[in-house]
Amino acid sequence: ITNKSDEAKFISGKIENATLDVSEEVGLGALKPTVVATAPIAGQKPGTSGLRKKTKEFMSENYLNNFVQAVLDAVVAGGTNLSEGTLVVGGDGRYYNDKAIQTIIKMGVANGVKRFWIGENGLLSTPAVSAMIRERGPVWQKAFGAFILTASHNPGGPEEDFGIKYNTQNGGPAPEYLMEATYANTTSIKNYKICSDFPEIDIATPGCTSVAADDGSSSVVVEVIPSTESHVALLKSIFDFGAIKSLLDREDFSMIYDSMHGVNGPFSKAVFVDELSQPESVLMNHIPKDDFNGGHADPNLTYAKELVAIMGLDKKGNKIDVSGSVPSFGAAADGDGDRNMILGSQFFVTPSDSLAVLVANANCIPFFSTQGGLKAVARSMPTSGAVDLVAKDLNLDFFETPTGWKFFGNLMDSKCIFKGKDYTPFICGEESFGTGSDHVREKDGIWAVLAWLNVLAAQNPDSSKALVTVEDIVRKHWATYGRNYYCRWDFEGMDAVGANAMMDKMRASTAANTGRTVGSYTIATADDFKYVDPVDGSVAQKQGIRFLMSDGSRIIFRLSGTAGSGATVRMYIEQYETEKLGLAVADALKELTTIALSLCDIKTFCGTETPTVIT
Numbered sequence: 001i002t003n004k005s006d007e008a009k010f011i012s013g014k015i016e017n018a019t020l021d022v023s024e025e026v027g028l029g030a031l032k033p034t035v036v037a038t039a040p041i042a043g044q045k046p047g048t049s050g051l052r053k054k055t056k057e058f059m060s061e062n063y064l065n066n067f068v069q070a071v072l073d074a075v076v077a078g079g080t081n082l083s084e085g086t087l088v089v090g091g092d093g094r095y096y097n098d099k100a101i102q103t104i105i106k107m108g109v110a111n112g113v114k115r116f117w118i119g120e121n122g123l124l125s126t127p128a129v130s131a132m133i134r135e136r137g138p139v140w141q142k143a144f145g146a147f148i149l150t151a152s153h154n155p156g157g158p159e160e161d162f163g164i165k166y167n168t169q170n171g172g173p174a175p176e177y178l179m180e181a182t183y184a185n186t187t188s189i190k191n192y193k194i195c196s197d198f199p200e201i202d203i204a205t206p207g208c209t210s211v212a213a214d215d216g217s218s219s220v221v222v223e224v225i226p227s228t229e230s231h232v233a234l235l236k237s238i239f240d241f242g243a244i245k246s247l248l249d250r251e252d253f254s255m256i257y258d259s260m261h262g263v264n265g266p267f268s269k270a271v272f273v274d275e276l277s278q279p280e281s282v283l284m285n286h287i288p289k290d291d292f293n294g295g296h297a298d299p300n301l302t303y304a305k306e307l308v309a310i311m312g313l314d315k316k317g318n319k320i321d322v323s324g325s326v327p328s329f330g331a332a333a334d335g336d337g338d339r340n341m342i343l344g345s346q347f348f349v350t351p352s353d354s355l356a357v358l359v360a361n362a363n364c365i366p367f368f369s370t371q372g373g374l375k376a377v378a379r380s381m382p383t384s385g386a387v388d389l390v391a392k393d394l395n396l397d398f399f400e401t402p403t404g405w406k407f408f409g410n411l412m413d414s415k416c417i418f419k420g421k422d423y424t425p426f427i428c429g430e431e432s433f434g435t436g437s438d439h440v441r442e443k444d445g446i447w448a449v450l451a452w453l454n455v456l457a458a459q460n461p462d463s464s465k466a467l468v469t470v471e472d473i474v475r476k477h478w479a480t481y482g483r484n485y486y487c488r489w490d491f492e493g494m495d496a497v498g499a500n501a502m503m504d505k506m507r508a509s510t511a512a513n514t515g516r517t518v519g520s521y522t523i524a525t526a527d528d529f530k531y532v533d534p535v536d537g538s539v540a541q542k543q544g545i546r547f548l549m550s551d552g553s554r555i556i557f558r559l560s561g562t563a564g565s566g567a568t569v570r571m572y573i574e575q576y577e578t579e580k581l582g583l584a585v586a587d588a589l590k591e592l593t594t595i596a597l598s599l600c601d602i603k604t605f606c607g608t609e610t611p612t613v614i615t
């Protein structure tokens with residue numbers, strides 16, 4: 001049975017009428033769950049951002065089903081009633097997205113879910129899911145959670161990666177305890193529940209499908225929602241679209257936004273073409289592809305190379321010779337639309353600087369100014385200290401958290417329980433090209449792009465005057481606060497045993513390294529970053545080996561929590577300067593980089609000291 005019959009499709013808002021009309025036609029027995037025997041599958045431990053594996057592994061028998069059942073069981077054990085409210089399902093459009101959605105619906109129904117919201121064509125960006133959970137529907141329909149089908153910036157396709165993550169009622173990634181419970185469930189699972197006869201849903205067409213049980217005792221509604229609806233409405237309430245449009249309409253301003261064939265394409269079109277009346281030429285790679293066109297949809301200088309060249313830069317962020325004109329503003333998004341890269345004309349803004357500049361200028365954005373001004377900021381530990389200086393200057397509450405957006409969510413939600421303080425409005429960011437605020441509980445790529453454009457618009461109130469550029473704004477920022485020279489080296493595809501041994505050795509040597517002189521630096525403290533959540537007291541251990549130099553410079557090592565296979569070693573280098581503001585980054589960080597390579601001895605442990613990516 002399919003929902004092809006016209007009666008089964010109703011536009012949003014007419015759901016109640018739909019229920020009885022179609023029950024007899026598509027209903028008989030469709031809600032009857034089958035209990036299918038299964039056995040634990042090794043390796044289903046979620047990482048920084050859900051479970052990511054090779055697509056083929058996900059497509060192998062019971063792999064997805066086991067994990068989905070493990071999540072739903074953990075969610076129920078955590079006190080959620082699946083039959084109240086709505087389950088959101090959508091993804092970044094990668095290969096297997098569409099099939100996985102049908103499986104999740106059938107399993108959701110078997111486990112008691114009564115209402116689903118599915119993104120049109122299965123597409124929902126990660127921040128759009130968060131917006132949908134928080135903003136959509138009357139109280140009785142509010143979403144209790146969401147499955148997001150994404151491996152973020154990892155390549156997609158039958159030979160590449162697939163991923164799944166679960167977000168909770170606040171719109172943010174599932175907290176640690178829920179993922180631990182999920183993992184425990186995967187190791188003991190004996191069966192899963194599925195309604196095999198539940199109809200395939202036509203996810204290409206917005207509308208409702210209602211399916212009733214044979215005895216009429218209950219019914220399930222699956223609503224396919226235009227993907228951009230909730231998120232774009234929210235963005236319009238945050239920014240000054242009028243001022244942004246005036247900036248974009250200037251003769252001397254031009255922009256280009258690369259969606260890298262990920263899910264951001266429809267969102268960039270909805271905002272820039274439909275709302276801000278710009279020509280389609282401002283969009284690049286905006287048609288989602290299930291393999292991201294064979295690319296690596298990660299917005300950084302290495303992988304967004306097409307855009308980087310258009311903006312007149314090489315992969316190290318240095319200016320190259322250009323013949324024609326270069327756009328004034330460039331941006332890119334990752335596969336699931338939560339990351340951003342910001343570029344000016346022949347100018348790369350590091351994510352850490354981007355965060356600091358947005359915090360310093362936040363109050364020109366209506367979301368902040370209308371709530372009495374920005375109150376608090378947070379950054380992940382490896383993110384540079386540039387934002388710390390702004391927070392101090394502006395007297396904002398400041399937090400340093402481990403890597404992973406979920407740590408910000410607790411702070412944002414702390415309103416009633418943390419010393420009676422309300423941290424709204426709140427901005428946070430990470431060196432890994434993530435920036436956002438408490439409008440949702442995920443990082444938000446298109447939010448960051450609009451935030452920059454809103455700041456640029458505010459800095460350019462008079463279109464008859466010469467344009468104040470991205471580069472002007474960043475250089476002025478450095479002149480005010482000093483410059484945190486920063487880079488990250490990634491060593492991808494390392495042997496996990498060697499990489500772990502390397503980390504263990506540094507971990508065991510922190511005491512011995514403390515106080516040691518290395519080159520012209522002294523290690524004031526070497527430690528393994530530990531975070532005690534100020535809201536709920538939970539402790540996150542082993543969050544990265546830090547070498548904190550006596551002059552404030554830092555060298556940090558972590559193993560990525562998002563690597564699809566093997567291990568990715570991340571090495572972060574930072575040096576603060578107040579005088580020498582115009583050096584090339586590689587020159588400014590030369591000695592620290594050499595010291596870092598010898599402190600970790602990656603050559604011995606992993607057989608190379610040449611990074612695969614530098615950001």
Ligand code: G6P
Pocket residue numbers: 048049152380403404405406430432434559560561562563570
């Ligand atoms: C995801 C998370 C971020 C995190 C990033 C890098 O995008 O949402 O919070 O910073 O991955 O994580 P990794 O563990 O690979 O450094």
Ligand code: ZN
Pocket residue numbers: 126152153334335336337338339
């Ligand atoms: Zn992402």
